[in-house]
Amino acid sequence: MEPPAAPGPERLFDSHRLPTDGFLLLALLLYAPVGLCLLVLRVFIGVHVFLVSCALPDSVVRRFIVRVMCSVLGLLVRQSDPRLRGAGTRVFIANHVTPFDHNVVSLLTSCNTPALSGAPGFICWSRGFMELGVTGSRAELVDSLKEYSAQQGNPPLLLFPEEAATNGRAGLLRFSSWPFSILDEVQPVALQVRRPLVAVSVADSSWITELLWTFFVPFTVYQVRWMPSVPRRADEPSEDFALRVQEVGGWAGTGICGIAALWGGHRVQAEVQRAFLDVCV
Numbered sequence: 001m002e003p004p005a006a007p008g009p010e011r012l013f014d015s016h017r018l019p020t021d022g023f024l025l026l027a028l029l030l031y032a033p034v035g036l037c038l039l040v041l042r043v044f045i046g047v048h049v050f051l052v053s054c055a056l057p058d059s060v061v062r063r064f065i066v067r068v069m070c071s072v073l074g075l076l077v078r079q080s081d082p083r084l085r086g087a088g089t090r091v092f093i094a095n096h097v098t099p100f101d102h103n104v105v106s107l108l109t110s111c112n113t114p115a116l117s118g119a120p121g122f123i124c125w126s127r128g129f130m131e132l133g134v135t136g137s138r139a140e141l142v143d144s145l146k147e148y149s150a151q152q153g154n155p156p157l158l159l160f161p162e163e164a165a166t167n168g169r170a171g172l173l174r175f176s177s178w179p180f181s182i183l184d185e186v187q188p189v190a191l192q193v194r195r196p197l198v199a200v201s202v203a204d205s206s207w208i209t210e211l212l213w214t215f216f217v218p219f220t221v222y223q224v225r226w227m228p229s230v231p232r233r234a235d236e237p238s239e240d241f242a243l244r245v246q247e248v249g250g251w252a253g254t255g256i257c258g259i260a261a262l263w264g265g266h267r268v269q270a271e272v273q274r275a276f277l278d279v280c281v
Helices: 022-055 060-072 101-106 122-126 138-150 207-216 238-249 269-275
Strands: 075-080 091-094 157-159 185-194 220-226 257-259 276-280
Touching: 022 060, 022 207, 060 075, 091 101, 101 157, 101 185, 101 220, 138 157, 185 238
Parallel strands: 075 220, 091 157, 091 185
Antiparallel strands: 185 220, 257 276
16 A cells, blocks of 8 residues: 655645634634733733742642643643653653643653754743753754753753644654754654634744734643653664654654754745655655
8 A cells, every 4th residue: 555645845834824714714803802801811820820930949739830820821731641751761752833832741741942043041041941052063962962861860851853843733844863862762742732713833933923822812722642762773873763753653643744854943934845855654
C-alpha cells in the first residue's frame, strides 16, 4: 500500500484568523461584545496570575494554583497518561502549536525551555523562557544544554524541534536534529489545541496578538499527551534519532510531513513552501 500523499505546506499553517463559514462568522460577531469584556477582565486577572507565579517557588502547589487561575483566563489544560510523565527523563520533545506551549506544559510538570530567539531580558524571562546567554551556533547551544542537563538539580528541558508553530492538524515540520544531540533518551509529548470561533494560531502572528485572542475567546483547550520515553540506539546519528522519534510519536493522529527546518525559530510561509519536501513518513 502506498503511503498517503504529504499535505501541502499551506495546510500546516492558518493564514486567516476569522472563520470563512458564514454561520461561524455571524456567531463571532454576536459574541464580540462579550469577548471584549472578557478580554479586558482577563488582562487584569492575567497580571495577578503572573505575580502569583513569580511569588511562589516551583512546586506542585504552585502549579496547581496557577493552573486553576489560568482556567479563569480561559486556558483549560488536560493531560493523557500522566503516569508516563517524567520517569527520569531529562529532555521532553513536543510539537509546537502556540507561543504558550511551554507555559502549558510547565503547569503539569517542572521544566525549562531555552530562549532560541529574541532579545534577552525581562520579556524573555516573563514569558517563561530560560536564558542561556548563547547567541552563536547550534553546537554552542547544544554544549550549553548538555552542561545544564548534567546538573541533577536542574528541571528537565522542554524542546520544540519544529522551531516554528503550526496549526497541529495536518502534520509536522521536520524535526531539527540538535535537540536529539543533548542526551540519549527523550520523551515525546504531543500537544493538541482547540478553541471555538477563531483559529488557534496564525502564521507570523506576534505572541502578544495570540495572547489577546486567547483572552478574547471563551476558552482554549490544551490536550497534553505523554508518551513513553525513546532511547537512542547504539551508534545512531542524531538525524536518525530525530526521525525515529517523529515516527514513533504518531503526533496528533496525523501524518508526519517533512519540511526543512530553518534555524532561528522564525519562518514565513514563503520560505517554508520553498523548503517543503514531498515526503510523508
